[in-house]
Amino acid sequence: MQKLVIQGGRHLEGEIIVQGAKNSALPIAAASLLCDGEIWLENCPRLSDVYAACRILTNLGCRCRMQEHTVTVDAHGMDSSEIPEQFMCEMRSSIIFLGAVLGRMGTCTLGYPGGCELGPRPINLHLQALRRMGVKIHEENGILHCTTPNGLHGARIHLQFPSVGATENILLAAVTAKGETTISNAAREPEIIDLARFLRACGAQIAGEGTGTIVIRGVKQLHGCTYRIMPDRIVAATWLAAAAAAGGELSLRCVSASDLESILAVFEEMNCRMSASADSICFHAAAPLRAVRTLKTMPYPGFPTDAQAILMAALCCAAGTTVIEETIFENRFRHVDALVKMGADIRTAGRVAVINGVRSLHGAAVEATDLRGGAAMLIAGLCAAGETIITEIHHIDRGYDSPEQVLRSVGAEIIRV
C-alpha cells in the first residue's frame, strides 16, 4: 500500500502548470458516446477516475486510449448499454454516463451509485428530470433499468437544487432528444460551461450555460472533434492553499483566475497577496495568515464545497477563529480528526466547524478519508513541524496527477513510498 511521507517546514517557491479538470474530463468522456466520429480530448489529467471512465467506455464497446494527457474515443462500435456494478462502486460519478448512454442507445442498465465518503449520494433530481424526458425507470435490487419506449424528448425541467451531476445528465440526454429542453435553476459551475462548449464543438445546439437557465435544441447526430479540457480550479486552489500554509510564493500557469474568484477572495481576506492574468496567478503567502471570520460553501459562483477541506487545512495556523459551514454535503468533515491529531484546534457540530488558529502543527501518521480530505492532510503536512505520513492515498490519486512531483518541483520535501 503506497503512502506519502512529508518533512514539513519548507517554504514553496516556483511555478506550477495546473492539470486539466477531473470534473470536466469525466462528463466530457461520457459525452463522447454521443459522437459519430473520433474524439480527441487534450489536457486530460492522469487520474484513477479518468482511467475508470475509460474502462467504462471500453466496457460499452467503444475504443478508448489514453496516451500522455490525450484521451481518444471512438464510440462507433458501442454494443452495450450496461454499466456493471463494479464500475459504479469504483466511481460514484459514473452516474453521469446515464444521460449519454440513453441518448445513444435509448436504454441503460446501471447500479445505483449509493452513499460514499461524503454522505448519501442521492440521484432523485437526475431521475425526476429524465422521467420528464420520456425515460421509464424501474429499480430492482439496487439496479436501475432505464428505457425510452417513445424515445427521448425535450422538456421544461426545474431543478430543486442546482445539482452539477443532474445538470450534466440532462444536457447529455437533451442534445440528441426530439425537441427543445429548458433547464431552470441549472448548475453554473465552470465544468458545465466546458461540457456545453465540447458538445457545441460536436454540433450540439446549446445556449445559456453558466447561467441558471440552459436551453438545448435536440439535433439528429453529433460528430467528432478535438477538445482541450479546462484547467482544474480545485487543484489550483490546493496549490495556493499549500503555499499559504507553508509560506512562500507560487506562480500558477494554465489556470483561469475567474473560475477561482470566490476562493481568491478568501486568500485575500487571509492577508495573502496575488495578481492574476488571463491564464496565470502569482501568489504571495502572508505571515502570519489571518483567520477568515466565516466561510460558507455554496453552489457556484459561491465558495465551492470541494475547496472547504483545503482551506480548512490552511486556516489551522491562521491568527484568529474561523467558522466554516458546509451546506452542500452531509458528511464532509471527515478530515478534521486527522488535522486535530496534527495539533489543530477544530470542533465540529453537524455541518459547522470552528477552527481556532494554533501556532503550529506537528507531523503525524494520518489516513486519507476522501479526495479533498486527503489533500487537506497533504497541505497540513507541508506546514507541520516534523514528519507526516499519509496512507490510503488512493483517495488523493483520484483527483491529483502526481502530487508529490508537483510539490517537490517547488521545494517541498515529499516522497511516495
Ligand code: EPZ
Ligand atoms: C459534483 O458532484 C462533483 N463531482 C463534486 O466533486 C462536487 O463536490 C459537487 O459536484 C458539488 O460541486 C463531479 O463533478 C464528478 P451535486 P455531484 O449533484 O454532481 C445533492 C470531487 O471531490 N443531490 O451538485 O454529485 C447531493 O447529495 C467531487 O471532485 C441530491 O439531493 O454534486 C449533494 O448534497 C466530490 N439529489 C448536493 O446535491 C440529486 O439527485 C450537491 O450534489 C443530486 C444531488
